[in-house]
Amino acid sequence: MKRMVASLITGCTIAAMFGLIAVSQPETIPGYVVSDLQLISQESKPDWSARWTGPIEAATILAWFHGYGYPRFLTDLNGDGVIDELDTIELADILGKGPMKTQTPLGTDDARLVVGLARYVAERYPDEFVIKIYDASFPAEFSAAGFGQFAPDVIDGIVLEVKEDPSIAAYEHELESAEGVIVGLEENEGENNTYLTGRSFLYDETPEGYTPVDLAWAEEDRWTPGYQGQVLETAAMTDDGMYIDYRGAWTPVEFILVLSPIEQRRGGPPTVEGCPPEAVAYDVTVSQLFDPVTDRRIGSVRVEECVTRDGDIDTYTYTLTNIDFTTLDGCGLCFFLIHVPPTLPTVSHSEPLPWLFTGFPGLWAWRTPLGDCGLLPGESATFSASVPGPTADTYVSGGVGACVSPPDGDGLVLVPLLAIRTTGPSEEGEDGGPDEEPGCPDLTVIRVESVCSLDRERTVTVAATIKNIGDQPTPVTTWARLSSSTHPGSDYAAVGILDPGEETVIHLSFSFSFKYPPCVDFTVEADTFNAIDECNESNNEMDGSICCPK
Numbered sequence: 001m002k003r004m005v006a007s008l009i010t011g012c013t014i015a016a017m018f019g020l021i022a023v024s025q026p027e028t029i030p031g032y033v034v035s036d037l038q039l040i041s042q043e044s045k046p047d048w049s050a051r052w053t054g055p056i057e058a059a060t061i062l063a064w065f066h067g068y069g070y071p072r073f074l075t076d077l078n079g080d081g082v083i084d085e086l087d088t089i090e091l092a093d094i095l096g097k098g099p100m101k102t103q104t105p106l107g108t109d110d111a112r113l114v115v116g117l118a119r120y121v122a123e124r125y126p127d128e129f130v131i132k133i134y135d136a137s138f139p140a141e142f143s144a145a146g147f148g149q150f151a152p153d154v155i156d157g158i159v160l161e162v163k164e165d166p167s168i169a170a171y172e173h174e175l176e177s178a179e180g181v182i183v184g185l186e187e188n189e190g191e192n193n194t195y196l197t198g199r200s201f202l203y204d205e206t207p208e209g210y211t212p213v214d215l216a217w218a219e220e221d222r223w224t225p226g227y228q229g230q231v232l233e234t235a236a237m238t239d240d241g242m243y244i245d246y247r248g249a250w251t252p253v254e255f256i257l258v259l260s261p262i263e264q265r266r267g268g269p270p271t272v273e274g275c276p277p278e279a280v281a282y283d284v285t286v287s288q289l290f291d292p293v294t295d296r297r298i299g300s301v302r303v304e305e306c307v308t309r310d311g312d313i314d315t316y317t318y319t320l321t322n323i324d325f326t327t328l329d330g331c332g333l334c335f336f337l338i339h340v341p342p343t344l345p346t347v348s349h350s351e352p353l354p355w356l357f358t359g360f361p362g363l364w365a366w367r368t369p370l371g372d373c374g375l376l377p378g379e380s381a382t383f384s385a386s387v388p389g390p391t392a393d394t395y396v397s398g399g400v401g402a403c404v405s406p407p408d409g410d411g412l413v414l415v416p417l418l419a420i421r422t423t424g425p426s427e428e429g430e431d432g433g434p435d436e437e438p439g440c441p442d443l444t445v446i447r448v449e450s451v452c453s454l455d456r457e458r459t460v461t462v463a464a465t466i467k468n469i470g471d472q473p474t475p476v477t478t479w480a481r482l483s484s485s486t487h488p489g490s491d492y493a494a495v496g497i498l499d500p501g502e503e504t505v506i507h508l509s510f511s512f513s514f515k516y517p518p519c520v521d522f523t524v525e526a527d528t529f530n531a532i533d534e535c536n537e538s539n540n541e542m543d544g545s546i547c548c549p550k
Contacts (some may be wrong), residue, residue: 001075002074007385009214010201022364023073025367026294029172030203030204031200031203031204031360032175032200032201032203032358033200033202033214033359034174034199034200034356034358035349035357035358035359036357037060037064037197037199037203037216038060038063038064038088038216039085039216039217039229039230039471040056040059040060040085040086040088040089040092040218041220041221041228041229041252042056042219042220042229043220043227044089044092044227045089048093048096050218050442051102051107051108051192052092052102052104052108052218053108053194053196053218054100054107054112054192054195054420055093055095055096055100055102055108055113055116055195055354056092056096056195056229057090057197057216058082058092058094058100058113058117058120058182059088059089059092059220060088060092060197060216061182061197061259062074062091062093062117062120062180063085063087063088064180065180065259065261068123068178068265068353068354068356069265069353069354070124070125070261070265070390072124073121073124073125074087074088075087077090079394090162095116095117095120095447096108098116099112099119099120100113100116101116102113107366108192108195109145109192109193110133110135110138110141110184110255111138111141111142111145111147112145113182113184113195113257114131114133114138114142114160114257115142115145115147117131117257117259118158118160118419119155119254121158121259121416122156122157123157125126126156126157126490127158127262127264128261129158129206129255129259129260129261130158130159130160130260130262131159131161131257131258131259131260131525132161132163132179132257132258133160133162133163133255133257134163134164134167134255134256134257135159135163135184135254135255135256136162136164136267137164138150138162141365142154144198150162159262160502163425165242166183166241166242166254166256168201168236168237168238168242168263170256171236171528172201173370173406173547174198174256174258174260175198175200175201176369176370177260177369177371177406178264178354178356178368178369178370178427179258179260180197180259180260181197181198181257181258182195182196182197182254182256182257182259183195183196183197183198183215183244183256184253184256185244185246185251185252185254186254187251189311193255194364195218196215196216196217196218197215197216198213198256199213199215200213201213201236208237209234209237210235210236210237210245211237212233212234212235213234213244214231214232214233214234215232215234215244216229216231216232217229217232219232219495222367222546230260233343234246236253243438245286245407251544254453259268262352264368264369265353265354265523266353266354275304275306276306276308276451279308280307280308280314280393281305281306281307281393281423282304282305282306282307283301283304283305283393283422283423284302284303284305285302285305285420285421285422285423286301286302286303287303287420287422288300289301289325289420299322299324299325299326300323300324301321301322301325301333301400301420302320302321302323303317303318303319303320303321303398303420303422304318304319304321305317305393305422305424307373307393307425309389309390312390313347313386313388314387314388314389314390314425314505315384315385315386316338316384316385316386316387316425317383317384318336318338318382318384318425319380319381319382320323320336320375320379320380320382320383321379322375322377322379322380323377323378324377325377325400325402326376326377326494327402327403331373331374331402332373332374332376332377332403332427333374333375333400333402333403334368334372334373334374334401334402334403334404335365335366335367335368335399335400335401335402336355336365336366336367336381336383336398336399336400336401337363337364337365337366337398337399337400337401337415337417338363338365338385338396338398338422338424338476339362339363339396339397339398339424339476340364340385340396340425340476341362341426341475341476342361342362342386342497343361344387344388344391344425345387346359346385346386347386347387347388348385348386348389349383349384349385349386350383351381351384352383354368355367355381355383356368356369362477362497364383366383367401368403370404371405371406372403374403378393387425391425391426392425392426393423393425393426393427394424394425394426394475394532395421395422395423395476395531395532396421396422396423396424396425396476396477396529396531397419397420397422397478397479397494398419398420398421398422398424398478399417399418399419399420400418400420401417401418418534419492421531424476427475430472431548439533440470440471440472440533440535441468441470441473441474441475441535442468442469442470442534442535442539442541443464443466443468443469443474443495443498443526443527443534444467444477444526444536444540445464445465445467445468445480445524445540445541446465446466446503446525446542447464447465448462448464448465448524448542448544449463450462450463450522451546452547452549454548454549457511457512458511458512458513458518459509459538460509460510460511460512460520460522460546461506461507461509462482462507462508462509462522462524462544463507464480464482464505464506464507464508464524465503465504466495466498466505466526466544467498467501467502467504468499468500468501468502469500469501470500471500471535472500473497473498473499474495474497474498474532475497475532476497476531477494477495477496477497478494478525478526478527478528478529478530478531478532479492479493479494479495479528479529479531480492480493480494480495480506480508480524480526481508481524481525481528482508482509482510482522482523482524483523483525484520484521484523485518485521486520486521487510487512487520490510491509491510491514492508493506493507494506495526495527496548518547518550519545519546520537520545520547520548521543521544521545522543522544522545522546523541523543523544524541524542524544525540528539
C-alpha cells in the first residue's frame with residue numbers, strides 16, 4: 001500500500017436504501033446503535049439498590065449529552081481531575097438523594113423522574129430542551145405526585161410535552177433523532193417502573209415479528225471487575241401496547257422519556273490541516289455519485305485519509321468534503337461509512353457536532369440526527385477512529401448518505417446510501433507485516449442463474465455465485481455488478497468477506513421497458529471497484545443471457 005503518496009481515484013457509485021435488507025441491494029448496516037453510553041451499576045454505591053434505576057438512567061443520558069456539546073451536564077464531581085463514569089455515578093447519587101427522592105418510601109416514579117431531570121436540565125441550559133413523555137396518563141400521575149396541575153410550561157426553562165402511549169416506532173424515531181431515551185418497564189402493577197436507557201434497534205424483525213433491541217441496564221455485570229452495568233440484548237413487540245422481553249417475560253413498556261434539544265448544536269473538532277510527515281499513510285480519493293435509476297451524475301465527494309501511529313494504536317482520520325452534491329430540498333450529506341475488518345476493535349473515535357458515531361462489527365458509521373441538513377457543497381467534516389496496531393492501509397469500500405426529511409409521524413427513516421471507494425485499515429502482523437510471503441484472494445463468478453418477470457416492465461433477476469478461489473481471505477467487503485451493453489440499467493450488491501474456497505450467492509436485477517427486444521445479454525462482475533488486490537484480475541466476469549416473454 002502507498003506510504004505518504006497521494007492518489008486520485010474516481011469510482012462509480014451505487015445507491016441503496018439504508019436500513020433495508022432486500023434482493024439486489026448493497027450491504028447496509030444492520031441497525032442503529034448509540035455507541036457511547038456509560039454502563040452504570042445499581043451496586044456502584046453501598047446504599048444503592050434496584051430502586052435506583054431512575055437516577056442512574058437519567059445520569060446516563062446526561063453524561064452522553066455531555067460528550068455531544070453540553071459540557072455543563074457533567075462536571076468533575078469527585079475531584080479526581082477527569083470527567084468520566086465515576087462522575088456519572090456521583091451525578092446519579094445527587095439526583096437520587098435530591099429531587100428524584102429515590103431513598104424515600106415513595107421512591108422514583110415517572111413524575112419524580114421527569115421533574116428531577118427537568119429541573120436539572122433547565123438550570124444548566126434554560127430554554128434549550130424539551131422532555132417528551134410517551135404516556136397519555138402522565139398528567140394525572142404528575143398531579144397525584146403533588147406537583148399540581150400539569151402544563152407544558154409548569155417548570156421554568158424547559159418544555160414538557162405529553163405524547164401518545166409508548167410504541168416501537170416512537171422508540172426507533174427518537175433514537176435516530178439523537179435524543180436521550182429512557183424506557184420505563186412495569187414489572188409489577190402498582191409499583192414504580194424499572195428504567196433502562198434505549199441503546200439500539202435492528203432494522204430487520206425476527207421471523208416471529210419481534211424487533212431486536214438492546215438497552216443500557218443497571219443490573220450488575222458479575223463477569224466484569226469492579227462495578228459495571230450491562231447491555232440488555234432483547235426484543236420488543238407490539239400487542240395491546242409495546243412490550244420488552246425482560247427476565248424471560250414480556251413486560252409492558254408503560255412509559256418512555258425523551259430528552260431532546262430544541263436545536264442541535266453545531267461545532268466540534270477542527271478540520272485536520274495536512275498530514276504530518278511521520279504519518280503511516282496518506283491517501284486522497286474522489287468518487288463520482290450517480291443516480292441509480294437514470295445513471296445521471298448527481299455530485300461527487302472527496303475523502304482525505306491520514307493514518308498516524310502512537311505506540312500500539314493506529315488512528316485513521318478522514319476529512320469528507322462534499323464537492324457538489326445536493327438533495328432536491330437543498331440539503332447535503334448526512335451519513336459516512338467505512339468498512340473495516342469485523343475482528344478489529346475500535347478503541348476510540350471522534351466526530352464534529354452534531355454527527356454521531358454508530359459502531360457495528362466491520363463498520364464505522366457516522367450520521368447526523370434526523371432533520372439536520374448535513375454537509376452542503378463545499379463543506380467538510382473530519383472523523384477519526386483508533387484501532388490496535390499495527391494495521392495496514394488498503395483500499396476499502398465506503399458509503400455516503402443523502403439527508404432525508406423526518407417523517408410526519410414517528411417511525412423508521414430510510415437513508416439513501418451511495419457507495420464510494422476509499423482507504424482504510426486491514427489487519428497486519430505485529431511486526432508491521434506478514435511473517436511469510438503472502439498469498440492472495442481471487443474472486444470469480446462461477447455460476448449465474450436468471451429469471452425474467454413481467455409487470456409494467458420486464459425485470460431480469462440474476463442469482464450469481466461468487467467464489468474466492470485464492471489462498472487468502474478477502475480483506476474487506478467488496479461489490480459485484482450486473483450490467484448489459486444493450487439494455488439500460490445496472491445493479492450492485494455487496495459481497496462479504498470470503499475465506500479461501502468459500503462461495504456466496506448474491507441477487508441482482510434490473511428492469512427495461514417493452515420497447516427493447518425481449519432477449520438480453522448480461523455480465524456479472526465481481527470486485528467491481530477493484531477494492532482488493534487479487535491473484536488474477538482478469539477472471540472477475542461471467543456472461544449470461546435470457547429471453548423474456550414478449
